[in-house]
Amino acid sequence: MYKARVITISDRCYSNLRADEAGPAVRKILKEYSYEVSEVVVVPDEINIIVNELEKAVDDNINLVVTTGGTGFSKRDVTPEATKLVIEREAQGISEYMRFKSMELTPHGMLSRGVSGIKCNTLIINLPGSPKAASENLMFVINSLEHGLKMLLTEQNDCA
Numbered sequence: 001m002y003k004a005r006v007i008t009i010s011d012r013c014y015s016n017l018r019a020d021e022a023g024p025a026v027r028k029i030l031k032e033y034s035y036e037v038s039e040v041v042v043v044p045d046e047i048n049i050i051v052n053e054l055e056k057a058v059d060d061n062i063n064l065v066v067t068t069g070g071t072g073f074s075k076r077d078v079t080p081e082a083t084k085l086v087i088e089r090e091a092q093g094i095s096e097y098m099r100f101k102s103m104e105l106t107p108h109g110m111l112s113r114g115v116s117g118i119k120c121n122t123l124i125i126n127l128p129g130s131p132k133a134a135s136e137n138l139m140f141v142i143n144s145l146e147h148g149l150k151m152l153l154t155e156q157n158d159c160a
Helices: 022-032 047-059 079-086 092-105 107-111 131-154
Strands: 003-009 036-043 064-068 116-119 122-127
Touching (some): 003 047, 022 036, 022 131, 047 064, 047 079, 047 122, 064 131, 079 122, 092 107, 092 122
Parallel strands (some): 003 036, 003 064
Antiparallel strands (some): 116 122
């Protein structure tokens, strides 16, 4: 069983102006696929806070971090930039495939700027913020993640 954490990135959810629906939807899918989901964390669209939360997950030896939100074109959408500050290696195929499959459902799928990558023994994947899009995108890649994590963790890095 792999350890996962879900991070919802949304000013409105963080300020309790809107309920977080995407984070719990993603958590439910991960649990259905036997991931041990420690928590769903909600943070504002602030690059330093996002970076700190991603680094905390790496330090906590979380195998898979899935973010929701902050991947669009709004000036406040900084999740990809924060993720790029944390990861050591990109896993471009994951994000490319999610965009490809999304475009089969809506042409707006091309507007996602989400990235995926690896820091130490942790895989980080950015998903869109809507519950529907986050769930769809996770389902596009969920079956391949176990193999990727197995490869990543075969020779665990000393990350101290």
